[in-house]
Structure formats: C-alpha cells, structure tokens
Amino acid sequence: MNFVRAMKELGITVIDRRNIAPFSNPKRSVNQVTHLGIHHTGVSVDQPSERLEHYWRTAHGWGTGGYHVYIRRTSQVEWNYQPDQITNGVGNHNHYVFHISVAGNGSFTSRQNEVLVAVIQYWCRNLNIPPHRVLGHREFRGHESNSCPGRDMQALRRLIQTAGQNHSEQSITHITESSRQQQAVNQVKQYEERGTFYPSTTINIRSAPSVTSDIVGQYVRGEHVHYDRVQVDPIDGYVWISWIGASGKRRWMVIRERKNGQTQPMWGYIQ
Numbered sequence: 001m002n003f004v005r006a007m008k009e010l011g012i013t014v015i016d017r018r019n020i021a022p023f024s025n026p027k028r029s030v031n032q033v034t035h036l037g038i039h040h041t042g043v044s045v046d047q048p049s050e051r052l053e054h055y056w057r058t059a060h061g062w063g064t065g066g067y068h069v070y071i072r073r074t075s076q077v078e079w080n081y082q083p084d085q086i087t088n089g090v091g092n093h094n095h096y097v098f099h100i101s102v103a104g105n106g107s108f109t110s111r112q113n114e115v116l117v118a119v120i121q122y123w124c125r126n127l128n129i130p131p132h133r134v135l136g137h138r139e140f141r142g143h144e145s146n147s148c149p150g151r152d153m154q155a156l157r158r159l160i161q162t163a164g165q166n167h168s169e170q171s172i173t174h175i176t177e178s179s180r181q182q183q184a185v186n187q188v189k190q191y192e193e194r195g196t197f198y199p200s201t202t203i204n205i206r207s208a209p210s211v212t213s214d215i216v217g218q219y220v221r222g223e224h225v226h227y228d229r230v231q232v233d234p235i236d237g238y239v240w241i242s243w244i245g246a247s248g249k250r251r252w253m254v255i256r257e258r259k260n261g262q263t264q265p266m267w268g269y270i271q
Ligand SMILES: [Zn+2]
Pocket: 038, 039, 040, 089, 137, 148, 149
C-alpha cells in the first residue's frame, strides 16, 4: 500500500513533498537500500522541511535535503524523497540508507514517538529491512561523536521488533487505540477571553492556530493587539490568541509555548 494511504489509516497525516523537495544527488535502485537511518533535528522548535532545506543550501551548499521522511512537532509527516533517491543524512553512508528524522532535540512528544514507530514499521516492510538494520545517526561508522538521533536506539529497536512479531494488524490497532486515548485526554481548548497583548519580540500573525498555516503579518515589540479568543494546545504546542483583523478575517498569534503540558514564559505581557 502507498505510504500516504497506509499512514492515513493510522490517523497520521502525510504531506507529499516529493515534487517539491530539492534534489540534485544521484539515484540508486531500491534494492540497494539496506538500512534505515534515524535522526532528530537537534533543535526544539518546530521547523518545516523548507526551512531545513534553506539552511542546508545556504550553510553547506547542498542541492538535496537530508531526510526522506520527516516527523514535525505537530506529528504531521513530510514525505520528501522516494527510496531510490539518495539524500544527505549520514556522510559516506547515504548510498544505502533511507533517512527518517524527528523534529526535536532529544525530547519528543509521545505522539511523535508513536508516529516514528509506525513510519519505521512501514518502511521496514516496504524495503524489507530487519529491525537490527535500523540505526541511529551516531551508530554509523565515523559518526560516533554525533548526538543525533537523541534517543535510545536499543529501546526503539526492541519496540519495532516486538511490534513486528505481532501481526501487523495488531500493532496498527494498538497504535491507533493509544493515540485515540491520548487525543481524548489532550483536547485542544479554545475559549472566549478579552485582553490586550504587548509582544516583547517579533511574532508571526497566522491565518489559523497552527504553525503550518499561512503567515499574514507580524507584530513587533512596542505594538499591541486586542484579542477576544484563546486557544491552548495539548501537552506540546502553543497558547494562541485570536482577533478579527482589519481585513475582517480571524487572525492568530502564539504568545507562549507549551512543553510536556507546562506553559513556558510569555513572549510579552497582557494587560
Ligand atoms: Zn542525524
């Protein structure tokens, strides 16, 4: 089954970027792919693939990105490359590796971890790769000093192996069950509240309460905005304020982050 459809059945959204992601590396035949390489971005903020690609292009001059599949902080999956495309994940090893990365710096949401297991299981089956050939970045020879992928690979491999021993149907059910329970507990909260927010830094104005929505402007230090609605994301995410903009359209802005259910310091103050 196609990756997008297989993930959709598990309640996982995949953005197909295969026609968008820059690619200038050579190609290979799919049966040359013998390993999965697991990564993290090494930064705690959520970044779209375009942002990473821009960085790689400007800092390293790369015409090709690093990861075939990338799991955002939002748990949304970006599918950047086909297995027959060689990407820049682990120097000197790329010709036989399919790269999967998770947005974060050694700390991931439980939903990201669930999605990672589902993604790994799919590609292990699809590319016929056994769990012992699923390696973290620093497990490839010559990369031992790297902190990537910021997780316990032994534990991850045990998890894949256990899940793989059950019938795939069972492991799929298990993953959707637990994510459904988690979703029930961690609903997004939205409520009416009026106030005035004074940003202490530049903050993007967005068309929806999601960091993947369109940026329609910015508020800078010294300005203020009257808001009439608040959204609090579950466990990991943001606190959003909202108002009707001059255009007549509802606008959204992040005023603080949430990590592990804890609200972080505000990016300004409210009066
Ligand atoms: Zn890495």
